[in-house]
Amino acid sequence: MTLATADIGALLQLVPVQRAGAALLLAAVGLPIVGVVIVGLDIMPVRFAMMHVALLGIAVGLLTGLDPMLCALLACALAGASVAPLARTPDGLSGAMGLLMSLAIAAALLVLAVSGANAAGAFALLWGSILSVTAADLWLLGALAVLVPALFWWRRRDIALLLYDRELALCSGVQAARLTLILLVLVAVAVAGAIKLTGALLVDALTLLPALAARRLGSSLKSISAWAVAIGVAVNTTGFLVALWLDLPPGPVLVLTAGAVALGVHLVPERRTRPWRATASASHASLHH
Template identity: 90%
Template sequence: MTLAADHAADLAAGLGELLQLVPVQRAGVALLLAAVGLPVIGVVIVGLDIMPVRFAMMHVALLGIAVGLLTGLDPMLCALLACALAGAGVAPLARTPDGLSGAMGLLMSLAIAAALLVLAVSGVNAAGAFALLWGSILSVGTADLWVLGALAVVVPGLFWWRRRDIALLLYDRELALCSGVQVERLTLLLLVLVAVAVAGAIKLTGALLVDALTLLPALAARRLGSSLKSITAWAVSIGVAVNATGFLVALSLDLPPGPVLVLTAGAVALGVHLVPERRTRPWRATASASPPSRHPSSH
């Protein structure tokens, strides 16, 4: 017992020392900001059934990084711009999940081919570009914090401001159209946010593990919430808990944070599946309650 207590005390002391380091503090703040905005993005991905989008944006982000390394510009800024433009470009194809899936497959192939070509002909160190796909959370800088902070404000703010329109869109696109929702514009905005969020999370877990911050909290939240509002609240709560726990565990055991965050989020997602699934379709009540009319009142 004494040895165990001493070991625990040593771990606590070591963790306390690590938390005094500025890069560690910055990484912790970045994860908390990400836990506010990115799980809400996961709700959009799951609700619109656009799983292929995140894979495509990983490849687009790599292309942006390669261009940044070639031109001497900030690679992360180039990745953000490339993902935002790609998200806007595929929005017209999002009328059906099948149409979007085909576009994403084409986009993935072209983006990775272009990225490899840029890296090959320019002599840029490919290892540096691919390293960003695996994450480097302790290298998070001020610019990254600004991006994550903006997402933490804009994404929940948009959901609160346009919650009824978003609920209708996620529930049924045709119902949203009949109810007067500007579906094309809203879909464009949501896809751009999804793309930017994927690029903004690259340094935290790496693009290959970005699901830990987006999809996994959202998947768990869908089992616990019965409306868009409650699902979103659950997603953010789970995101905060997972990010804080996973980061502290990774620091305590000297493990890479990315995989630990994924395993922690995955354990939570699996755990909530033991909770009986609600029979009411998510956000059904919000979407169906008093849909807005397309015509002005005659009174």
């Protein structure tokens, strides 16, 4: 059943709906760029690992009486930092994420069992609750919307080299270990910050899918990041309005909208230049002149 235009207008006057819309717009600025990092570092398992770590944080919050979402955020940030020393190679990072995922879910189930907390309620938080977005959530997403693009602009040469080839980055003087640590913490915090919007199970709609589509359209790290943000804004705005119009859960609608865009972009011929090759190669060449 669809809603009339007047009904949608009335919904948009509600504070929870306005907060949800603002959260999606802020998320569209920072999270798709985080997706570029996930794709560039080839760390697809990070989403699943952080989902389990977030569940552990939620379980600890339920046990201690603290804010479950704050605990999930802190747990993801610490987890992202802890696996950075293992990220010497893409294979090593993927293995670390697999280990982290197994340990986190086991610990989460143990904490839930010991505390006697309602496991169904804990798992429900992973499916998202976009209308429960708070002012604190908006501050977090706003901080990511500022920090992530700023970091990419400030360290664009180093990030381009790292995402293109870690060994080349090391040879070029990039402090790869520290930069990887910062990027992994950003990825972890971004995944945790998106839990209320789509749920950890559907976080790809805000991070990975816009980045995958942007890779087909951009030829450098700068252009890929710009395309990712543009696609994120379009997808989040369209998906949210469609969800309101059709009276459907926003999370699945956002995923389907982003997926449709990603599939549509694949009809565009892929550029022969490997993403961020031009930026990385130019930066490397400049070191020898």
